Amino acid sequence: MLGVGVLASGRGSNLQAILDAIAAGRLSAAVRVVVSDVADAYALERARAAGVPARFVDFKAAGGREAFEGRIVEVLREHAVELVALAGYMRVCGPVLLAAYPGRVVNIHPSLLPSFPGLHVQRAAIEHGAKFSGCTVHFVDAGVDTGPIIIQAVVPVLDGDTEETLAARILRQEHRIFPRAIQLYAEGRLRASGRRVLVDAPAPGLDAAALINPPIEA
Ligand code: GAR
Numbered sequence: 001m002l003g004v005g006v007l008a009s010g011r012g013s014n015l016q017a018i019l020d021a022i023a024a025g026r027l028s029a030a031v032r033v034v035v036s037d038v039a040d041a042y043a044l045e046r047a048r049a050a051g052v053p054a055r056f057v058d059f060k061a062a063g064g065r066e067a068f069e070g071r072i073v074e075v076l077r078e079h080a081v082e083l084v085a086l087a088g089y090m091r092v093c094g095p096v097l098l099a100a101y102p103g104r105v106v107n108i109h110p111s112l113l114p115s116f117p118g119l120h121v122q123r124a125a126i127e128h129g130a131k132f133s134g135c136t137v138h139f140v141d142a143g144v145d146t147g148p149i150i151i152q153a154v155v156p157v158l159d160g161d162t163e164e165t166l167a168a169r170i171l172r173q174e175h176r177i178f179p180r181a182i183q184l185y186a187e188g189r190l191r192a193s194g195r196r197v198l199v200d201a202p203a204p205g206l207d208a209a210a211l212i213n214p215p216i217e218a
Helices: 013-023 042-049 065-078 095-100 121-128 163-186
Strands: 002-007 029-036 054-056 083-086 105-109 132-139 149-156 190-193 196-199
Touching: 002 013, 002 065, 002 163, 013 029, 013 042, 013 163, 029 042, 029 065, 029 163, 042 054, 065 095, 083 163, 105 163, 121 132, 121 163, 132 163, 149 163, 149 196
Parallel strands: 002 029, 002 083, 029 054, 083 105
Antiparallel strands: 105 132, 132 149, 190 196
């Protein structure tokens, strides 16, 4: 059983989606520990409610990013974590964590990367006038939201959208694709080919998978 460690800074709805997928038998993995850099993150409550060890690691008390990540790695290793899932973890992943888990850190991001990396990305998509946005699960590398892409979901941007309405539409899809990406990893169906992640899965129907917004009227 794949041992997953989840890092989360906030409300933890993606953590919940992972826990729910496991409970429903859609994900063959175990969340062994949830770590947060925020003492009162709701993600830690969700972990406790699910009987998963919940740990706060204090950035300020650690005295620098290397020591902070070193502490996180200790906690992950204590719990035999094999794959690290960043689920709303609002810090850039540094070399200590990446060296401890090379090719074994995945992140969920609320845009269609490589468009709109970083923060406030739903607002940025609306302001840019994009007709589609979505979410991306990717392997984490040393850059900010630059690592190889595993799976993406696309949602339309509607004329009346606010940052909140678009974020909610994207979040629904995050909850579908993050557990799916972890399951593909757990099943050994992901293979790296340079920047590309080749996924051992059926090809989509090409017209059916194409999206047009606004739609072409019949
Ligand atoms: C999610 O939308 C996630 O994609 C985003 O934060 C939210 C966390 O929600 N992550 C990032 O922006 C990472 N840079 P959650 O705590 O309810 O899972």
